[in-house]
Amino acid sequence: MTHRYPIVIIGGFLVDWTAYQSLATLLETTCRVPVAIAPLTTASWLYASATGSYRNLLELVHATVERTGAAQAAQRLNFVTHSAGGIVARLYLGEDDYDGVAYGGHRRTATLVTLGCPHRSLLSWTRRSMDFVNERYPGAYYAQTRYIAVIGRAIRGAFPGTLEAMAAYQSYRLVCGDGRVWGDGVVPVESGQLEGATNEVCEGVQHVPNRPAWYDTTLPRWARHLQ
Numbered sequence: 001m002t003h004r005y006p007i008v009i010i011g012g013f014l015v016d017w018t019a020y021q022s023l024a025t026l027l028e029t030t031c032r033v034p035v036a037i038a039p040l041t042t043a044s045w046l047y048a049s050a051t052g053s054y055r056n057l058l059e060l061v062h063a064t065v066e067r068t069g070a071a072q073a074a075q076r077l078n079f080v081t082h083s084a085g086g087i088v089a090r091l092y093l094g095e096d097d098y099d100g101v102a103y104g105g106h107r108r109t110a111t112l113v114t115l116g117c118p119h120r121s122l123l124s125w126t127r128r129s130m131d132f133v134n135e136r137y138p139g140a141y142y143a144q145t146r147y148i149a150v151i152g153r154a155i156r157g158a159f160p161g162t163l164e165a166m167a168a169y170q171s172y173r174l175v176c177g178d179g180r181v182w183g184d185g186v187v188p189v190e191s192g193q194l195e196g197a198t199n200e201v202c203e204g205v206q207h208v209p210n211r212p213a214w215y216d217t218t219l220p221r222w223a224r225h226l227q
Helices: 017-031 042-051 055-072 085-093 124-136 163-176 215-223
Strands: 007-010 035-037 077-082 109-115 146-153 198-203
Touching: 007 017, 007 055, 007 085, 017 035, 017 077, 017 215, 035 055, 042 055, 055 077, 055 085, 077 085, 085 109, 085 124, 109 215, 146 215, 198 215
Parallel strands: 007 035, 007 077, 077 109, 109 146, 146 198
Antiparallel strands: none
């Protein structure tokens, strides 16, 4: 498949940007467009968590978008995001002031793909930013942007249960309040879907990057939506 617009990857909570290099290579080969990775590090995520603000992450994303757009002479681009990176992207698309910044990135966004993103979560440190984005830009908010929400259905939480099922139980309970649901091992299926988006539920796909059953294994299913 060949696409028109370059791709920017935004990684997930506590995951260093280098973990997405194999995904970038796969996307470049499959989509035949340049791919950049926003340089979010474990340290930048820890700072965001400690301050309760994603502003530092948004600045890194904005710098990557500006650099990529200039290098490719591209007026629009596609975002491929993982986990909490999807919330960062939705904030970046927005017009309203968020901790002193407002990028209005929707004007430059062709497609937003979220992989295992908790679009709704009860986690205390995420609530401020998540509530902001869901109140200001609910669902697939910008009509000119194509929203694709991909979530894995691999593990049902259980307690007691196997170590894998109990770990999922604890994560699901923290995210949605119910540990006995299906999800990708970290994010419940329901939380990973976005109202108004094209929602793809992928059987057997798990949350952690660079594992045998990660989201890159279903790339043809969701990359076809990129523009």
